[in-house]
Amino acid sequence: MMKKKQKIMLIRIIISALLLICLQFITMNGLIRFTAYMIPYVIIGYDIIKKAYKGIKNKKPFDESLLMTIATLGAVSLGLYQESQGRIGDYTEAIAVMLFYQTGEFFQNIALEKSRKNISELMDIRPDYANIEKDGVIKKVDPDKVNINDVIIVKPGEKVPLDGIVINGHSSLNTVALTGESIPKSVEINDEIISGSINITGLIKISVTRNFKESTVSKILELVENASSKKSKSEDFIAKFARIYTPFVVYSAIILATLPPIINWIISSNAMFSVWIYRALTFLVISCPCALVVSIPLTFFAGIGGASRAGILIKGSNYLETLSKVKTIVFDKTGTLTKGNFEVNAIHHNKISEEKLIEYAALAESASSHPIALSLKKAYKKEIDISRIKEIEEISGNGVIAKIDNKEIIAGNEKLMEKYNINPIKCHSIGTIIHIAIDKKYMGHIVISDIIKPESYQAIKNLRKIGIKNIIMLTGDLQKVACSVAEKLKIDNFFSELLPDDKLQKVEELIDGKNILAFVGDGINDAPVISQADIGIAMGAMGSDAAIEASDVVLMDDNPIKISIAIKISKICLNIVKQNIYFALGVKFMCLILGAVGIANMWLAVFADVGVMIICILNAFRVLFIKFN
Amino acid sequence: MKKTYKIEVDCANCANLMEEEAKKTKGVKNATVNFIFQKIEVEFNDGADPEIVMKDVLKNCKKIEEECEIYLTR
Numbered sequence: 064m065m066k067k068k069q070k071i072m073l074i075r076i077i078i079s080a081l082l083l084i085c086l087q088f089i090t091m092n093g094l095i096r097f098t099a100y101m102i103p104y105v106i107i108g109y110d111i112i113k114k115a116y117k118g119i120k121n122k123k124p125f126d127e128s129l130l131m132t133i134a135t136l137g138a139v140s141l142g143l144y145q146e147s148q149g150r151i152g153d154y155t156e157a158i159a160v161m162l163f164y165q166t167g168e169f170f171q172n173i174a175l176e177k178s179r180k181n182i183s184e185l186m187d188i189r190p191d192y193a194n195i196e197k198d199g200v201i202k203k204v205d206p207d208k209v210n211i212n213d214v215i216i217v218k219p220g221e222k223v224p225l226d227g228i229v230i231n232g233h234s235s236l237n238t239v240a241l242t243g244e245s246i247p248k249s250v251e252i253n254d255e256i257i258s259g260s261i262n263i264t265g266l267i268k269i270s271v272t273r274n275f276k277e278s279t280v281s282k283i284l285e286l287v288e289n290a291s292s293k294k295s296k297s298e299d300f301i302a303k304f305a306r307i308y309t310p311f312v313v314y315s316a317i318i319l320a321t322l323p324p325i326i327n328w329i330i331s332s333n334a335m336f337s338v339w340i341y342r343a344l345t346f347l348v349i350s351c352p353c354a355l356v357v358s359i360p361l362t363f364f365a366g367i368g369g370a371s372r373a374g375i376l377i378k379g380s381n382y383l384e385t386l387s388k389v390k391t392i393v394f395d396k397t398g399t400l401t402k403g404n405f406e407v408n409a410i411h412h413n414k415i416s417e418e419k420l421i422e423y424a425a426l427a428e429s430a431s432s433h434p435i436a437l438s439l440k441k442a443y444k445k446e447i448d449i450s451r452i453k454e455i456e457e458i459s460g461n462g463v464i465a466k467i468d469n470k471e472i473i474a475g476n477e478k479l480m481e482k483y484n485i486n487p488i489k490c491h492s493i494g495t496i497i498h499i500a501i502d503k504k505y506m507g508h509i510v511i512s513d514i515i516k517p518e519s520y521q522a523i524k525n526l527r528k529i530g531i532k533n534i535i536m537l538t539g540d541l542q543k544v545a546c547s548v549a550e551k552l553k554i555d556n557f558f559s560e561l562l563p564d565d566k567l568q569k570v571e572e573l574i575d576g577k578n579i580l581a582f583v584g585d586g587i588n589d590a591p592v593i594s595q596a597d598i599g600i601a602m603g604a605m606g607s608d609a610a611i612e613a614s615d616v617v618l619m620d621d622n623p624i625k626i627s628i629a630i631k632i633s634k635i636c637l638n639i640v641k642q643n644i645y646f647a648l649g650v651k652f653m654c655l656i657l658g659a660v661g662i663a664n665m666w667l668a669v670f671a672d673v674g675v676m677i678i679c680i681l682n683a684f685r686v687l688f689i690k691f692n
Numbered sequence: 693m694k695k696t697y698k699i700e701v702d703c704a705n706c707a708n709l710m711e712e713e714a715k716k717t718k719g720v721k722n723a724t725v726n727f728i729f730q731k732i733e734v735e736f737n738d739g740a741d742p743e744i745v746m747k748d749v750l751k752n753c754k755k756i757e758e759e760c761e762i763y764l765t766r
Contacts, residue, residue, distance in 0.1 A: 292724045357704035
């Protein structure tokens with residue numbers, strides 16, 4: 064649908080174009096001819112002339128409309144001058160320039176509207192309604208009107224309108240619009256679900272945990288919309304350039320209209336005023352920097368929109384720009400490169416069955432919420448029977464001593480064993496080792512370790528492929544563990560046994576002001592480091608406000624491959640921005656030079672203005688069609 | 693305090709000029725025009741009354757681009 068304003072413009076363009084063509088076939092003379100030509104000129108240009116008048120009144124000499132008006136009226140005056148010399152005056156050019164200029168503006172308007180629509184369709188996650196059950200009747204309401212703890216119903220095929228917890232039913236959800244992950248996620252009762260995902264199979268009832276404004280969908284949309292308000296350096300450059308460019312062209316035009324004729328007049332007493340004034344008017348037609356000013360934010364925005372579809376939220380054009388220049392990437396290990404949940408990996412030298420060993424270990428550690436204890440409970444698989452446990456004593460940092468089934472269980476590290484004169488068998492595996500003794504007799508040990516995400520291998524390879532020179536890993540974990548992970552993933556450099564403060568200090572040391580450094584973390588305990596880095600990337604951030612707040616780039620799922628995709632998108636965008644800058648400036652300066660020496664006429668000039676703008680906009684659109692995976 | 697208003701402006705360069713004008717207006721700490729989404733985010737100085745300030749912003753913007761519009765009520 065075209066807006067009313069656009070429709071009127073289209074009609075004006077068509078009428079004046081037709082009139083202009085007709086006039087070419089009618090022979091008229093003198094004043095009648097002049098008047099006839101002025102009709103299409105006024106039809107197509109009246110608003111520009113009006114704006115030009117306002118420009119004069121408000122003392123804005125570099126107003127675009129004013130310059131267009133001077134250029135075209137100047138051309139008309141030259142026509143009149145030709146008439147007065149007994150030749151036939153050329154008015155067609157003035158009308159054509161106005162016509163092309165308006166056509167260009169018209170297309171630009173349509174293109175922008177289209178891009179706005181396209182991009183918002185890309186992010187088509189905004190829910191239109193929520194189903195609320197009241198007195199047995201299902202009612203559709205505005206998601207804005209739903210309160211926390213209200214129960215909403217989501218049918219198959221519908222969008223989840225608000226964040227909440229499933230209280231009834233089970234289903235699988237398509238989260239592709241949020242995370243870029245196309246494999247559906249299954250949800251059961253008590254699972255948290257996030258707004259913006261689409262319910263595929265079953266009907267579910269959800270107890271709302273966040274109102275619409277706080278829900279994930281609103282947060283994401285707000286973030287993406289605000290992203291284009293954070294302007295990139297390229298945009299600032301162009302804005303500054305535009306401020307110089309127009310005055311520069313206008314002053315050049317004035318010089319061109321006066322200086323050469325005066326010199327000519329002195330040398331040969333033939334000033335050729337009309338020739339040089341025409342060339343100066345050609346300058347004015349090229350004086351608008353619009354092509355650049357439009358296409359650059361558009362490119363960034365298309366990039367941000369495309370990235371968000373891949374589950375990558377980039378919080379500003381400036382960050383998109385910086386991302387393309389990243390040279391060093393620092394990873395946090397746990398939860399970023401590794402799964403972050405510890406698992407029982409092996410059991411060695413066990414004197415009793417593996418199941419029994421795990422059972423005693425799980426019971427002994429049952430009071431703790433440490434990740435190690437949780438992994439033991441997970442490996443045990445059965446419910447913990449608390450009545451079997453008589454007492455538990457935690458030896459901080461070393462392990463536990465517990466009485467279970469009237470046996471004394473000692474579970475912990477080597478130090479703990481040695482303290483009780485038990486001789487543990489040393490383990491060469493990487494990870495946390497839990498030695499277990501029952502009634503002071505050594506029974507074997509359990510190896511618990513974090514597992515590397517299967518995607519991490521490819522992620523590191525991809526980063527190298529796109530030219531990331533330095534990949535560094537930081538971890539609070541033991542040197543031995545860090546070394547093994549770094550070796551497996553082929554990471555250049557790692558620093559281990561770091562406290563959160565040490566990580567911050569390390570990153571500060573690594574930032575050298577020359578090479579852009581990105582830090583990737585899970586955003587839970589490394590928020591200060593994320594905000595300290597040149598670019599902070601938080602992963603697995605879906606639903607975590609703290610991570611979204613602290614970071615510049617947010618990966619909705621926890622797949623590290625997304626980092627190289629984000630960098631790739633940013634590089635493509637920056638490339639297009641550069642192409643547009645060089646192309647637009649190149650063509651314009653070429654036209655200025657050709658115009659000054661008289662090769663380029665006003666027709667070429669108006670192409671340089673309008674044509675370049677349209678080509679730049681189309682080039683910016685390319686970002687939307689890039690396949691990211 | 694920050695507030696966002698819907699705007700209407702046709703050319704990107706004019707949008708940049710609007711931003712400059714808005715920044716120069718008394719009572720405005722900072723302003724950002726988002727041409728693609730057609731909105732302006734204005735950060736006001738402490739103690740400034742947004743309603744009064746925005747009227748001035750609109751007046752100043754109208755000077756550089758007669759056809760621009762800022763929708764003061766949301």
